[in-house]
Amino acid sequence: MQNYLQELNEAQQEAVKFIDGPSLIIAGAGSGKTRVLTYKIVHLIQTGFNPNSILALTFTNKAAREMQERMKTLVDVDSVRKLWMGTFHSIFAKILRKESSVLGFPSTFSIYDADDSKKEINEIVKELKLDPAQYPANQVFGRISMAKNNLILPPSYETNIDIQKQDMVAKQPENAKIYKMYYQRCRRAGAMDFDDLLLNTNILFRDFPEIAEKYQKLFKFILVDEYQDTNYSQYLIIKKLSAFHRKICVVGDDSQSIYSFRGAKIENILNFKNDFSEYELFKLEQNYRSTQHIVNAANSLIEKNKNRIPKIVFTDNEAGSKIQIKELPSDRKESYFVAKNIVKTKRENEYSFFDFAILYRTNAQSRVFEDALRKSSIPYKIFGSISFYQRSEIKDIVAYLRLLINKRDDQAVKRIINYPRRGIGNTTIQKIVDVANSNNLNVWDVLIQIEKLNKLLNNRAITTVRSFVSLIELLTKEAQELDAIGLVNSVIEKTGIKKLMSEDRSPEGVGKFDNVQEFINAVQEFSEKDDENVTIENFLEEIALATDQDSDKENTDRVSLMTIHASKGLEYKNVYIVGVEEGLFPSFRSITSPKDIEEERRLFYVAITRSEKELYICHAKQRMKWGQYNTSSPSRFISEIDPKFVEFEIDEDYSEQMFDINQDYNKFALKNNSSSQLTPKIFVDKPKNLKSVDKHLKNGKKNLKDKDDNSGLAVGMKVNHAKFGDGEIIQIEGDDPNTKALVDFAGVGQKNLLLKFAKLTIIE
DNA sequence: TTGTGCTGCTTTTTT
DNA sequence: AGCAGCACAA
Numbered sequence: 001m002q003n004y005l006q007e008l009n010e011a012q013q014e015a016v017k018f019i020d021g022p023s024l025i026i027a028g029a030g031s032g033k034t035r036v037l038t039y040k041i042v043h044l045i046q047t048g049f050n051p052n053s054i055l056a057l058t059f060t061n062k063a064a065r066e067m068q069e070r071m072k073t074l075v076d077v078d079s080v081r082k083l084w085m086g087t088f089h090s091i092f093a094k095i096l097r098k099e100s101s102v103l104g105f106p107s108t109f110s111i112y113d114a115d116d117s118k119k120e121i122n123e124i125v126k127e128l129k130l131d132p133a134q135y136p137a138n139q140v141f142g143r144i145s146m147a148k149n150n151l152i153l154p155p156s157y158e159t160n161i162d163i164q165k166q167d168m169v170a171k172q173p174e175n176a177k178i179y180k181m182y183y184q185r186c187r188r189a190g191a192m193d194f195d196d197l198l199l200n201t202n203i204l205f206r207d208f209p210e211i212a213e214k215y216q217k218l219f220k221f222i223l224v225d226e227y228q229d230t231n232y233s234q235y236l237i238i239k240k241l242s243a244f245h246r247k248i249c250v251v252g253d254d255s256q257s258i259y260s261f262r263g264a265k266i267e268n269i270l271n272f273k274n275d276f277s278e279y280e281l282f283k284l285e286q287n288y289r290s291t292q293h294i295v296n297a298a299n300s301l302i303e304k305n306k307n308r309i310p311k312i313v314f315t316d317n318e319a320g321s322k323i324q325i326k327e328l329p330s331d332r333k334e335s336y337f338v339a340k341n342i343v344k345t346k347r348e349n350e351y352s353f354f355d356f357a358i359l360y361r362t363n364a365q366s367r368v369f370e371d372a373l374r375k376s377s378i379p380y381k382i383f384g385s386i387s388f389y390q391r392s393e394i395k396d397i398v399a400y401l402r403l404l405i406n407k408r409d410d411q412a413v414k415r416i417i418n419y420p421r422r423g424i425g426n427t428t429i430q431k432i433v434d435v436a437n438s439n440n441l442n443v444w445d446v447l448i449q450i451e452k453l454n455k456l457l458n459n460r461a462i463t464t465v466r467s468f469v470s471l472i473e474l475l476t477k478e479a480q481e482l483d484a485i486g487l488v489n490s491v492i493e494k495t496g497i498k499k500l501m502s503e504d505r506s507p508e509g510v511g512k513f514d515n516v517q518e519f520i521n522a523v524q525e526f527s528e529k530d531d532e533n534v535t536i537e538n539f540l541e542e543i544a545l546a547t548d549q550d551s552d553k554e555n556t557d558r559v560s561l562m563t564i565h566a567s568k569g570l571e572y573k574n575v576y577i578v579g580v581e582e583g584l585f586p587s588f589r590s591i592t593s594p595k596d597i598e599e600e601r602r603l604f605y606v607a608i609t610r611s612e613k614e615l616y617i618c619h620a621k622q623r624m625k626w627g628q629y630n631t632s633s634p635s636r637f638i639s640e641i642d643p644k645f646v647e648f649e650i651d652e653d654y655s656e657q658m659f660d661i662n663q664d665y666n667k668f669a670l671k672n673n674s675s676s677q678l679t680p681k682i683f684v685d686k687p688k689n690l691k692s693v694d695k696h697l698k699n700g701k702k703n704l705k706d707k708d709d710n711s712g713l714a715v716g717m718k719v720n721h722a723k724f725g726d727g728e729i730i731q732i733e734g735d736d737p738n739t740k741a742l743v744d745f746a747g748v749g750q751k752n753l754l755l756k757f758a759k760l761t762i763i764e
Numbered sequence: 765t766t767g768t769g770c771t772g773c774t775t776t777t778t779t
Numbered sequence: 780a781g782c783a784g785c786a787c788a789a
Contacts, residue, residue, distance in 0.1 A: 060779075089779050114778085136773095194779055261777060364775050367780090384778080425765045545779065565777045587776050603777080626774070627780045 004039050004074060008032075015282035016040045018249075019047065019221065022242070022276035024269070025251040028313035029298065029609035030289030030571070033251055034063070037225060038070045040249065041083070044221055045075055051082035055219040055241070058087055059226035061546060063569060081531075084219070088234050089194060090545050092201040096192070097541075099204055099211055108405045108537055110191040111544035115390070116411040117141055117182075117193045124181045127437065130174055140172070144179050148195035149231045149263035151202055154180040188442060190408040198233040205240050216244035226568075227252035227272075231263035239275055246276065254309045255302050258565060258603045270309065287313050289571050289612055291320025293645045297615075298608045300642035305598045322647045323608075323615045325638055330622040330629075331365075331579070335372035338576050338618065342378060342559060345574055345614065353379055355573035357560040359607050361585040365578065366561050368624075379558035384566035389543040393501070393512040394519050398540065400491045403472060404479045405537055407444040410436075414443065420500045422468060428461045471495065484527045484536045488520055564607045575611035577604075578618045581632040604637045617646075718763040726763060 005013055012032055015025050016039050027033035037056070045051055058064040064086045071080045084091060097107050112120070118137035121144075125135045147157050157163055158176040167175045186193065192200060205212035222242050224230065227250035230238070242248040250272060257266040273279060287295050295315045302308070328334040342356050358369055366382050373380045388394065396419055402412040414433070418424045435453065436446045450457070450465045457465075471494060478490050492498040501513045526539045560572065579585060585604065590596030608615060619634045638646075717729045728744050 087779065133772095197779090258777075259779095262779080362775050362777075421766085423765070427765080547779070563777060584775095589776070600776095624780080 031284035228257035297645040383562040
């Protein structure tokens, strides 16, 4: 069983074999980092460590899954299952579920995703009568996230001078107040957002030393992947947990630190020696992935960064071809070029589509490529766009499940109280929410005693709310009795979601229905796991922390499209880095800060090192942004690569003959014209609803009670309307609840008004 | 209460 | 260009 070591080079072997204390492994791009980590865990198990005492933290679910798969070929499946292996968020969510009671959270606490969080923030901003434009949920959430990742709770946020200064500069002096309320609301809802999972773990370990000790002793060996991307909150957890055994191995590459925007501290890797002075350092510098030209080009670029750990990544691979720098006239042509080039390269080298990746800086860039690939009949898959579970039709169902498990989940109730439409409108909801907030109650608490609001709400509203409550109570009961699949089926059945969706025959509607089917399949698959943890709670947790990368089950041959961030850890034979232009890459937001530019440079470094054989770097001279063409110049990063390793290419024929940018322009201009200018506004001057009038007549509903007295109105009368001013009645028709009057208003034209809504006063 | 048409925002990257 | 949220009309 020693042979696994022979598959490693000397440096890798040393790193794997050292298990006596803390170690730091600096792993250059393509140096076999995952392999080392995997084998190290295997080695630990072989040396006698109980898998249950090994904690391995990864950055993504995917990384964890990949390692697990690899390990299953090396050790028995049962050992792999017993490992504590997963993302920070999923591992500590699990621990928090066990221990949450001491923190005042139910073990069934909900996990708010970014959507829920932003909605909550928006509601608070409105409640505080602040201007939503001045307090964009995105920004405020970013501030709160930053605070939490640095363990700054609302009281400290309020008194922290630096933070207050920043908020003043940003013209958001009330952020502290919003944070405070947000914090309370989440607590009230029994909900944690992503950052809370880490923050609360810290609080747990800080305030309950006996619990901390339990886990400190449990985890005899701790491994952390992508250490350069950990934030302060994560760092503290790791430090605390490893304090007892001090057997910790962190793996990372400072050159690939690309997540500082969400609080990652590259310093964590640089400061490892401060906390673990007895540590051993291992450097993996041999690249097994790429050609010499690619490795050298990447090295020459990253050397421009000041803040880095010195290391020399080298390779014994072939020299390979030079990196191609390609200039294109427009973003559209960039996409056609890539499509054509993929076809050509594939044919010449007998590659599969799997061997190609298109990498971009922002998700928005994917659209044109989708277009070009589809037109060229190239199969493709976009990674990391919207996660399957983020789709609104799925989130609706998930909201029901969340509510069944945690009645305090206010975001979930608000989402589904009127979905499917059951006649609880915004006015009613707002009143209920107001009552909840002013009494510091959960929305659900108010709903179950809705009768008490008989002064505030009309009887109809109270009745509908009551039937909603009994629906939820019924489903809650079922949640105890049925298995996961049965429950989900019952939910979509009894709520009417199934009926509603099956009636929608539009292509989007059908697509949504398919997604719901797919969701049910996912539940099925989950419940078939031969695991003791197949509860609906665990399923919800898994999907709350799932990203899109998760759902790549199909293995049809196709080209991969993704952001560079999403590409970290992956490799492809042929890579196209597109949109390498100033303002886009590096992003215009980073251009004023040298520190941010360094991060963008590392990001570019990551992009380059994804490639094994061929690398194209493309930039377009014109790019469509927000519906308008802008001129852009090549990124500074292109000229930072040592020219020895690149070749420039401007294909004149290609750009002149095949495309004409003005054609694109004209097309858009034409489209805009036809929709907004050529279509004249038509005023309604004929009663549209003749059909419904007919129906009522047939049904003989003519002389039902006359509550709203419209009898004073007649054709020819002069009336006044609050908005439209004075006018003359041309026509009256329809029976009572739907009586309509056609009125000719001076200057406005003719309007067909429904009398039960329109307030007309008679002038003469 | 519900549906529609308009405004205004978006684009950094994600657990 | 595309979309969500929102005001307003029905």
